[in-house]
Amino acid sequence: MLSGAGLNKVDLLKELSSYLANFAEKLPVMEVARGTVILTPEDSRIVLYLIRDGQVQLYKITADGKQCTLTILQNGDIFGETHLFCTGCRQVYASARTDAALYSIDGDLFQNLMQENPGLGMQMLAWTSRRLKETEDLLEHIAYGDVRTRVLYQLLRLCEDFGTPEEEGCRLNIQLTRQDLANMVAASRETVSSLLGQLGREGLIDTNQRRWLVRCAQIKLDRE
Numbered sequence: 579m580l581s582g583a584g585l586n587k588v589d590l591l592k593e594l595s596s597y598l599a600n601f602a603e604k605l606p607v608m609e610v611a612r613g614t615v616i617l618t619p620e621d622s623r624i625v626l627y628l629i630r631d632g633q634v635q636l637y638k639i640t641a642d643g644k645q646c647t648l649t650i651l652q653n654g655d656i657f658g659e660t661h662l663f664c665t666g667c668r669q670v671y672a673s674a675r676t677d678a679a680l681y682s683i684d685g686d687l688f689q690n691l692m693q694e695n696p697g698l699g700m701q702m703l704a705w706t707s708r709r710l711k712e713t714e715d716l717l718e719h720i721a722y723g724d725v726r727t728r729v730l731y732q733l734l735r736l737c738e739d740f741g742t743p744e745e746e747g748c749r750l751n752i753q754l755t756r757q758d759l760a761n762m763v764a765a766s767r768e769t770v771s772s773l774l775g776q777l778g779r780e781g782l783i784d785t786n787q788r789r790w791l792v793r794c795a796q797i798k799l800d801r802e
Contacts, residue, residue: 605682605683607681611677612676613673615671615673616673624659624685626682627681628654628683629654629681630653630678632652632677633675634651634673634674635647637673640764656705725765732759748792750791759774782796
C-alpha cells in the first residue's frame with residue numbers, strides 16, 4: 579500500500595463540527611446532478627465547498643484537450659479556495675461524479691473561523707499539506723512512470739481512499755470504468771484495457787465484478 583493515510587479518510591465536516599455546534603445546519607446546501615461542472619479555472623469566487631453526500635472529481639484539461647483526473651473526493655472532503663487556503667483547485671475543474679449535495683462556505687466566514695479557532699486552522703493546514711503531497715506523488719508517477727506503474731499506483735491509491743479489506747485483497751467501493759482509470763493515468767482507454775487484462779492474468783486484480791478487487795499485497799511499484 580501507499581505510505582500515509584488516504585486523504586479521503588479525513589472527514590473535515592466532523593472536524594469543523596467539533597469546533598462549532600450544529601455547524602452544518604447554518605450553511606446553504608447546493609444539490610448538483612451527476613456531470614455538473616462546479617468550478618472552472620476561470621471561476622473567481624472565494625468559496626469552499628464541503629461534500630455532504632456524493633463524489634466530486636478534480637481534473638485538468640491538457641493542451642491537446644484530454645482530461646486528466648487528479649483526485650476523487652467524497653463525503654466530508656473539501657475543495658475550493660479562500661484568502662487563507664487553496665485546496666488544489668486553482669487551474670483545476672471540479673465536477674460532480676455522482677449526484678451530490680454540497681455545503682458552501684463563504685471565504686470571509688471561513689477566515690473568521692480560522693482566526694477564532696487556531697486548532698481548526700492547524701487541522702486545515704495538515705490536510706492541505708497531505709493534499710499537496712498526494713498531488714506531487716501523482717505527478718511524479720505520471721511524469722516518470724510507465725503506464726503499468728501509473729495504473730498500479732492509482733489502484734493502490736483508490737484502495738486507500740475507497741477500499742474495504744477482504745480475504746483476497748481490497749474491494750473498491752466505487753464504480754470505476756476503464757475510461758475513468760485512463761483519465762487518472764494520462765493514457766488511452768485501449769492501453770489501459772489491455773494492461774488490466776494482463777494484470778488480471780497475473781492475478782493482481784479482478785475486474786469481472788462491478789466493484790474491482792485489488793490484491794494489494796502482491797503489487798510492487800518500480801519507484802517505491
